[in-house]
Amino acid sequence: MIAGYFAEHEFDVTVAGDCAGCRKLLPRVDPDLLFLDIQLPDGDGIELAQEIRAASQVGIIFVTRRDADADRIRGLELAGDHYVTKPIDLRDLLARARSLLRRRAIERPAPRAGSPLRFRDWTIDLVRRELTDLDDTQIQLTRAEFDLLAALVDAQGEALSRSYLIEVISNRQSDVDLRTVDALVARLRRKLVSRSGRPVITTVTGVGYRIALDDGS
Numbered sequence: 001m002i003a004g005y006f007a008e009h010e011f012d013v014t015v016a017g018d019c020a021g022c023r024k025l026l027p028r029v030d031p032d033l034l035f036l037d038i039q040l041p042d043g044d045g046i047e048l049a050q051e052i053r054a055a056s057q058v059g060i061i062f063v064t065r066r067d068a069d070a071d072r073i074r075g076l077e078l079a080g081d082h083y084v085t086k087p088i089d090l091r092d093l094l095a096r097a098r099s100l101l102r103r104r105a106i107e108r109p110a111p112r113a114g115s116p117l118r119f120r121d122w123t124i125d126l127v128r129r130e131l132t133d134l135d136d137t138q139i140q141l142t143r144a145e146f147d148l149l150a151a152l153v154d155a156q157g158e159a160l161s162r163s164y165l166i167e168v169i170s171n172r173q174s175d176v177d178l179r180t181v182d183a184l185v186a187r188l189r190r191k192l193v194s195r196s197g198r199p200v201i202t203t204v205t206g207v208g209y210r211i212a213l214d215d216g217s
Contacts, residue, residue, distance in 0.1 A: 002035055002063065005090045006097070010163035010178070016170050019043040022052075031058055033097055036080075037066040038071060048069075059100040063088060095217035098167055119153050119213050120194055126150055139191055144169045149192075152211040153199065159204040185209055 003013045014029050016022040018041045034052065049060050061082040062075045072083045073174070082096050090140040116125040125133050129146055131139045141149065151160060151168045165181045184199055192200040204210050 002090070002093065006094070009094060010161055011097075015207075017041070018093075019048050022048065026052065026056075027045060028073075033059040033061070034102060035061050038062060038066050046075050046078055046080075049075070053079040057095075061093070061100065063093070073212065083206065095142055099168060113122050117153050119211060120192075121198055122192065124150060124153055126137075126154075134195075141188075141191070144180075144193075145188055146182070149188055152209060157210055157213050159207045159210040161208040163208075165208060181208075 003015050009056045014025055014031070017024050020042055022036075034049075036045045036049055040048070045062065045064070049062070052058060061084060062080045063084050063086065064071070065086045067085040075083050081100050082097070084093060090125060117124045121134050131141055131146065131149070134210045145210065148165055151165065152180055155188050162178050163179045166177065169180070170185065189199065189201055194200055198212065200212055201209055202212055
């Protein structure tokens with residue numbers, strides 16, 4: 001149920017049924033976030049979490065039926081970031097996961113706050129939060145538009161998932177979903193019309209969006 005829900009929200013999800021399966025998958029998958037039950041067929045989930053935590057800074061959320069305070073305290077003190085008891089609210093779990101990923105900055109580092117960055121016909125200043133064209137005319141952007149564009153430019157042409165872009169702008173808007181990201185991209189495309197006529201923000205099918213840093217990319 002959890003795997004299906006998070007996959008629907010554009011997370012890349014891999015499932016293991018027990019401790020042994022998890023140990024085999026971890027080196028290959030290198031996850032950003034781990035949902036872990038305490039009662040596993042071949043071991044103790046908290047002990048497994050301790051083992052994982054010793055070698056990785058992956059986010060860990062315990063999801064379990066065991067609601068005793070002693071289990072909760074043990075889990076949070078030894079390895080976990082959150083402790084959620086069943087039955088669970090999937091929307092709440094999603095919010096916790098996104099918050100944890102933001103706090104640990106696992107998905108991507110924050111955009112660089114150094115010298116202004118040039119791309120195509122524009123310059124973006126991450127410190128002054130300004131976007132100017134070749135004529136030094138400032139282009140007016142909303143806060144969410146600027147944050148999304150800054151993330152795309154900072155990625156240097158790498159595709160960013162729509163789910164990640166949700167995280168980029170969610171601290172600016174309380175009601176954010178995939179449609180919000182698509183709407184912001186559409187607005188940016190209208191504001192960023194290249195002299196060459198080539199699109200500046202391109203769609204990467206099955207992934208999200210990327211910035212075309214030059215006219216040939």
